[in-house]
Amino acid sequence: MSEIYDVAVIGAGVVGAAIARALSRYRGSFVVVEKGHDVGTAASGRNSGVIHAGINCLPNTLRARFCMEGRALLQDWCEELNVPYSICGKLVVARVPEEIAGLEKLVANGVANGVPDLRIVSPAEAAALQPGIECVAALHVPTSGIVSPYALTIAMAEDAAVNGVQFLLGAEVTGIEPEKDAFAMVTSRGTIRAHRLINSAGIHAGRVARMLDPEAPEVYPCAGEYLILDRQVGERMKMSVYPAPRVANAGLGVHITPTTEGNILLGPSSEYADDPETVCCTRDVTDRLIDEARVLWPDLPEHLVIGAYAGVRSKLTAPGIGGFSDFTFRTTPGIQRAVHLLGIESPGLTAAPSLARHVLDEFTLPDRAFESKPPEELRLRRWPDRFDELPEAEKVRLVEEHSDHGDIVCRCEGVTKREILHAVDNPLGVRTLSGIKFRSRASMGRCGGGYCLPRIVEILQEERDWSPDDFVLRGPASPAFAGRLLEEQHA
Amino acid sequence: MNERQMTCILCPNGCEIDVRWTGTPTDETIRVEGNLCPRGVGFALEELTHPKRTLTTSVLVRGGVEPQASVKTAAPIPRESIEMARREVARVTLDAPVAIGQIVLVDAAGTGVPVAVTRAVPRRATERSAD
């Protein structure tokens, strides 16, 4: 390509997608370069989906600042984009009296960060707020919330795309050459040039930064395993439940977190890994997740586990060394207009919109080089309401209007044929089964796609002319099938 | 002493029979228990000496509501002929509509046993969904 973009963003996780959305409000040529075949395929799609209140961030850090700024902006963006979220609150639970001091520390922390309405409550009050939890005392955090992390990432990215930001998926950056007045990124899909660069490559941000700046620090992968419980039990958790902190900076312990879709998550664990690509769930850790969660929730229905996943945090603190590290925006003297976002772990999701604003204001566009688009020029792409969640009268009306809404494809989650087709016709051009899953919700239910996969195969062959080789799980390297069983013989 | 359990499929009773034999199975060396009638002995002997199997597989269908019709050999055929019969069937493509019982191959692998359709496939309507 001979074109030189105004700004290139490396990495389309939740932060890259937020940056893309913020960029799309300006006139200019912008590109997001992402090694996965969809957005949000790494940590952004494998976390707890929490809108943090700010009680866990050390005061006077960037983490605290962007958490508090971000959480307000995040809710605004979710409203604009129709992304599911809920300020359901959280209980941090002390199981023994010795842990109450830890709750008080969190209160002090929270107050210093400006978190309102924190109260340490009695077991009776805790039970009234969240039945079924065992404790001697609990900290109620009413401003904590949950959000669908993959819906948020996809919605922001697709909104950016319909407003002119280009997304180059399946493009891994393997080298960056500074040229006069631009950067040339060598990728697996050709060389991309841009005048300004934002590195939001998450777990790979250190490696990408060192392509320009050999002194850039290492980013260490730290895995977190999760278990997912059947939606059937979702109503039992009205809010997140966390154990009181035992040791400072040792991760957050095993949480019980409801999701916006009605599932319940157990986790994450926390252990450093060697290779982020091979991080996966293990027997030992998932057994421990259940054992530890059961301490908080004695009636935990273990037989209703329907799935597991593992995400990878980006840590700037090395294994065995520990300590605290803040969000890092690294620039290099002599290299203008390139900024690397390093160590964006929790509360990165909560902070994403404000991180995006900050990066543009302070690093990428401080010179106000680009004109803002007037509101009438902006198109809004909203995350669609889920058919299954609509009132019955609305469902009836929609089925009359679009007959494909009468054909339920994913019976566990009530996803219709029309929703499947809408998911595959997305503006990013994502054509993976995983892409359909995260956009439509199909196959995220208890049967794990056993029922809907064959129907999705039928629909896409019939309606979009796919052949068996077109079905891939996450990209060309993960084909679902091995071609057709029978081919026509031409005698 | 050799032993095998099998289900006799000659009649609806579907007797679960125990077959014991020494050396080469013949009607002298074989002892069958659990059968409600003598035909079970003959079934057991054949199963041990010249086993037959029913081939059940599928063929391509052009222009049907589904891309395949399921088929079977109309009777069990010698086990050693199964692979050849399968390959012959795999070369066939039928045009919809396809009816149950329709003959796909007159003679599977020279056994004299035909292969017939077991699942009807109606012709596909040409219009796609309304929206």
Next chain:
Amino acid sequence: MPESKRCTDVVVIGGGPAGLAAASAAADAGAEVVLVDRNPRLGGILNQCIHDGFGLHAFGEVLTGPEFAERCVARAVEAGVDLRPDTMVAELTPDRVLVCTSPGSRTRLEAPSVVLAMGCRERTRGMLRIPGTRPSGVYTAGTAQWLTNMANVRVGRRVLILGSGDIGLIMARRLTWEGAEVVGVVELLPYPSGLPRNISQCLDDYGIPLHLSHSVTCIHGTDRLKRVTVARFDDNRRPIPGTEFDIACDTLLLSVGLIPENELSRRAGVVLERTTSGARVDDRYMTNVDGIFSCGNVLHIHDLADWAAEEGARAGRHAAEYAAGAAPSDRLDLIPIEPGPGIRYTLPQAATRTAKRLLVSFRVVEPSDDRTAEVVAGDRVLASLTLRHAHPATMAQVEVDCGDGLDVDRLEVRLR
């Protein structure tokens, strides 16, 4: 919103062998019957079961699944059942109002009798918590069977099967026939759970190794499945350290259990039995909700479609009787039927005192030979059945002649 109105006597949810038989029997008993099924083709799971072994008991012939389905459908057509394929029940209320959805249409149906015959789903990797990565190429056996037999899709080339139940064994043979390399079947228990004839015809015939007392401890492959770690397991179902070995494969099929699909039932207030994951029913196959009946795999997992169909017919007859004005549950005195020593579950879980004849289905806890199953009331043996080969994978049935009615407090099925 269209008004509900009673437009029929019996609605059957599910057009597989049990549902079709229930509908036919209800119609034969004089009821107006509507049968709804979410697929465009009736027959349920039978359509993808292209192997034979069906119909031996029901029709006196050895049929393939689709042929058996065709007979059941023809019977229902002949009986005058209103058959509605392409119709899924989205909601069912305790007062038997159904919300039905089809392409272009979402309507309500209401009837005094509803028969649940929705069948089952498969246990997944997620439920077993099998550790490892999440590559493509991991499928439940039934889904793989659908793809292979209905969609003309080759699921993979080098296949390992977890679970020695019949579905996995049938797929081992099917995929071998279609040119895949089936590298083995892995079974957690020390004995296979499928029929001996399937072990013989699907594994032995093709030299496919069966690893008993083994299971999968890890799945590998970041994109497509690359290999699987397998280990020997002890009697407490824990892997024995040091016994692990890897099997290279690009496809893993899971045949690790079927779960009755009772989501609609639960939301309608139907109480489920823990051991079967199906509804608790009496000898009329009625659940705790008046007018809601259950039969087939949604009630308890069957080994043979023939038996599911027979059970469906019994349930359908009772559903018709109830719609015609038979007594609701609270007017009847129910006698509990419980599993005793050696018995994992019994079905039905209760009998009405006026029953003339009781057909009790049961499964044993573990395999053994030359046993006797007895139905007892206290010390009195009411019926017995000889079991030459008692096996958990083979459901058995014992018939009790109740004479003029049962004058007992409790019935138990036990194994001697």
